[in-house]
Amino acid sequence: MDQLASRIENQDQRALARAITMIENDHPEKLKLLSDLNARKQGAHYIGITGSPGAGKSSLVDHLITLLREHDQKVAIIAVDPTSPFSGGALLGDRVRMHKHFTDEHVFIRSMATRGSLGGLARATKDAIRACDAYGFDYILIETVGVGQSELDIMKVADTTAVVLTPNSGDILQIFKAGIMEIADLFILNKADLPGVRKLKRQLKDLIHIASNDGFEPLIVETISEAQPSGFDELFDAIVKHKTYLDESQAGKHKRETQLEHEVYELIQEQLLKDIHQVIQSNEHMKQQLEQTDDPYRLANEWLLKWKDLIQRKDGSDG
Numbered sequence: 001m002d003q004l005a006s007r008i009e010n011q012d013q014r015a016l017a018r019a020i021t022m023i024e025n026d027h028p029e030k031l032k033l034l035s036d037l038n039a040r041k042q043g044a045h046y047i048g049i050t051g052s053p054g055a056g057k058s059s060l061v062d063h064l065i066t067l068l069r070e071h072d073q074k075v076a077i078i079a080v081d082p083t084s085p086f087s088g089g090a091l092l093g094d095r096v097r098m099h100k101h102f103t104d105e106h107v108f109i110r111s112m113a114t115r116g117s118l119g120g121l122a123r124a125t126k127d128a129i130r131a132c133d134a135y136g137f138d139y140i141l142i143e144t145v146g147v148g149q150s151e152l153d154i155m156k157v158a159d160t161t162a163v164v165l166t167p168n169s170g171d172i173l174q175i176f177k178a179g180i181m182e183i184a185d186l187f188i189l190n191k192a193d194l195p196g197v198r199k200l201k202r203q204l205k206d207l208i209h210i211a212s213n214d215g216f217e218p219l220i221v222e223t224i225s226e227a228q229p230s231g232f233d234e235l236f237d238a239i240v241k242h243k244t245y246l247d248e249s250q251a252g253k254h255k256r257e258t259q260l261e262h263e264v265y266e267l268i269q270e271q272l273l274k275d276i277h278q279v280i281q282s283n284e285h286m287k288q289q290l291e292q293t294d295d296p297y298r299l300a301n302e303w304l305l306k307w308k309d310l311i312q313r314k315d316g317s318d319g
């Protein structure tokens, strides 16, 4: 695993792709690999980009890649469970430009769609981000669709959370209800070529005042992500502004600490659940109990006590 991690650190994209596949498939040596990768983290800036299906996230990301490359930044893109293939819109509009991204050795694009795996998509995505960080990208963009719990969870690992809204789509209220307002650092009003963008901006400003966002007033930029893009210099400035805020205030440090703490608990939870699941599945009596119980509280409690007892005895024999 250390060798694979080394190859990634030496900017081998095939090794990176392989590591992400191992993460997705929950490879037995996944945790060792992740630990080796974590030791090689290089401090990329993570940008989560979320929004309703069809808001133009992929088209936008495509233009953002171009801009970041113009600034000589290395960039990785993880598209989570995309409903339309990454750059679908962009491919139609400009095949040549996308082609450039795919052959650019400083751009890495990966789709992830592994809903239902034990541990979940959010977990796998976070681990894939870590793998990209070991490669030495300057920016890692994570595109997620919609406003479910899993998206919210992924957003929690981002340094900068960007929410894409479009005029007259009604998605702003959904975003508000889902609690995404509170974690947004940046609102991108895409499709600014369509009518209704003024109204959207007004609505947004009202909602920003209602939602409490500690410390940093979310920035708003308007973009057009079509063949003739506009607003991308402003978008880049906004990203840099938020990044600078995180670097210069205690907020960035605090954010990472909270995230790490959350991850420790999450990893323990994931592993414990797997272990317990395995024990139950290999024990006929327990399986029967599970099938026949009419009191989930009592059974869960009984098994938890058994589990604690088992650990204590193991602890005793180890020490």
Ligand SMILES: Nc1nc2c(ncn2[C@@H]2O[C@H](COP(=O)(O)OP(=O)(O)OP(=O)(O)O)[C@@H](O)[C@H]2O)c(=O)[nH]1
Residues within 6 Å of the ligand: 051, 052, 053, 054, 055, 056, 057, 058, 059, 060, 082, 083, 084, 085, 087, 088, 089, 090, 145, 190, 191, 192, 193, 194, 223, 224, 225, 226
């Ligand atoms: N008018 C207009 N259309 C846009 C703009 N940006 C994207 N589109 C179009 O919107 C459609 C959806 O674009 P995508 O980039 O695939 O959107 P997405 O948010 O990635 O979609 P999912 O991944 O399916 O959620 C495409 O037909 C784009 O050409 C824009 O600024 N203005």
Ligand SMILES: [Mg+2]
Residues within 6 Å of the ligand: 057, 058, 059, 082, 083, 084, 085, 086, 087, 143
């Ligand atoms: Mg997309």
